Amino acid sequence: MKTNYFSSIFTCLFLVVSFNSFAQLNTPRGSQQATVSQRVGISDVSLKYSRPSVKEREIWGKLVPYGMNNLGFGTATEAPWRAGANENTVITFTHDAKLEGKPIEAGTYGLHVNVKDENNATIILSKDADAWGSFFYDEAHDALRADVKTNVVPHRELLTYEFNDVGPSSTTVSLIWEKKEIPFKIEFDVNDIVLNDIRGKLKGQNGFIRQNWELAARYALNNGGDLNEALGWVDGAISGNFYSEKTFNNLALKGHILNKLGNTNEYNALMDEAATLANKNQLNNLGYQMLGIKDFDRALKYFKKNVDDNPKDANCYDSLGECYKMMGDKKNAIKNLRKSLSLNPSANVKANSEKLLAELNAT
Structure with missing residues (x-):
């Protein structure tokens, strides 16, 4: 009996160690991570996100469903799109800024998008920057919401964030994927x-x-x-x-x-x-x-x-x-x-x- 007891303990420890070791392995992702940043005046805006590919899939209204949805996992019953793949897409402001004219304090936020329909979207910044995707989204933790218009653009296979129209005190961030662009303006009191x-x-x-x-x-x-x-x-x-x-x-x-x-x-x-x-x-x-x-x-x-x-x-x-x-x-x-x-x-x-x-x- 003693031999079997210690054998069971050893087996459990082995499984725990094996699981932890496996969880820390660094292996390639299907949707690669990317980081992009832009300086405006002496302030920086940066985004960290994962880049899924279109792969001939129907994206808008299908893979990315319109509106707020129950994603079937996590605690959120009505969740926006995570604006990328895998964990949260996050956006960081080194100084207080404005997004589409609305004030946002310096810091790091989870970036989500409610793609309402073919032409309209709402940018959502959440204080839950460390959440996994939108599965645990909680509207009570919103830091900002801003409605924007979407644009039709040439096909882009990989989801991409770009900084366009960079000026002395502002820039436009554009989320581009498949044939849709979702732009939003960032301003600083330089x-x-x-x-x-x-x-x-x-x-x-x-x-x-x-x-x-x-x-x-x-x-x-x-x-x-x-x-x-x-x-x-x-x-x-x-x-x-x-x-x-x-x-x-x-x-x-x-x-x-x-x-x-x-x-x-x-x-x-x-x-x-x-x-x-x-x-x-x-x-x-x-x-x-x-x-x-x-x-x-x-x-x-x-x-x-x-x-x-x-x-x-x-x-x-x-x-x-x-x-x-x-x-x-x-x-x-x-x-x-x-x-x-x-x-x-x-x-x-x-x-x-x-x-x-x-x-x-x-x-």
């Missing part, structure tokens, strides 16, 4: 996400680098950020901290922020101060910035300074001549453009001087 990321990073190691404060201020200036916050950032780059340094770039940047805030006098003074720290190319660009806002007096002053500092540079004379032309001073425009051509200019400078002289009928 500027808000970027600025929050900047605020966090400036409190850490990145905050000990002057250029990062300048980059932060420039981003806010160019992308609708808080200009007073941007002014504080650039002030930190200019003075008051161990890493601060007054440069042409941060003075000019501060000037542009002040100008956008309507502080014209401070802007003008900062541009003049920045000009004293500028190299040849920076001063030339500053002159063109002044031309762009029709501040001809400052533009002329900066271009003249560049000529005085670089009397053998053809481009400096070309820029000065262009400034005079825009001011309507034909005589001085011709004089400086011809001086530019006499200094063996580069091809692009020569072409510009000749073009301007032709426009002045002085070739």
Whole structure:
């Protein structure tokens, strides 16, 4: 009896070990797994799914039945399609987003689709990201539902997710299988996400680098950020901290922020101060910035300074001549453009001087 008892125990243990070992084997699937992702701004959308093939089967309304269905397994009595094969199709957002205009928090969700009929579907995101397919779907755990229209597309044998129409703040995810596309739009508040990321990073190691404060201020200036916050950032780059340094770039940047805030006098003074720290190319660009806002007096002053500092540079004379032309001073425009051509200019400078002289009928 003792021998038979221990023999039975050994047999049971062997079966348990054998089963666990078998369950952990890594063997190929009929529907291969795939992962696809897309960056929008500094945010990522990623999908992990299994890819069944059509294999000459009738897909829509048959293999994937229309509406919510009892799949005959699990706990769900009314389940959508799992939008793939095997376990859950999952979608992950690294930041808060919108799907078809509806807000969804950052995180990972089970992605399901209720294919209602030939032309309509509902995208369903479930908080049950670890469930197996739709067999244990529970509507109470829905995080989002969004109705979409489906499209007819060329045949696609393998179920595929693609990112289309990628823009600065949005992308369209398309589920494509057989001859149907089910698209849905994802959007991020990119500027808000970027600025929050900047605020966090400036409190850490990145905050000990002057250029990062300048980059932060420039981003806010160019992308609708808080200009007073941007002014504080650039002030930190200019003075008051161990890493601060007054440069042409941060003075000019501060000037542009002040100008956008309507502080014209401070802007003008900062541009003049920045000009004293500028190299040849920076001063030339500053002159063109002044031309762009029709501040001809400052533009002329900066271009003249560049000529005085670089009397053998053809481009400096070309820029000065262009400034005079825009001011309507034909005589001085011709004089400086011809001086530019006499200094063996580069091809692009020569072409510009000749073009301007032709426009002045002085070739």
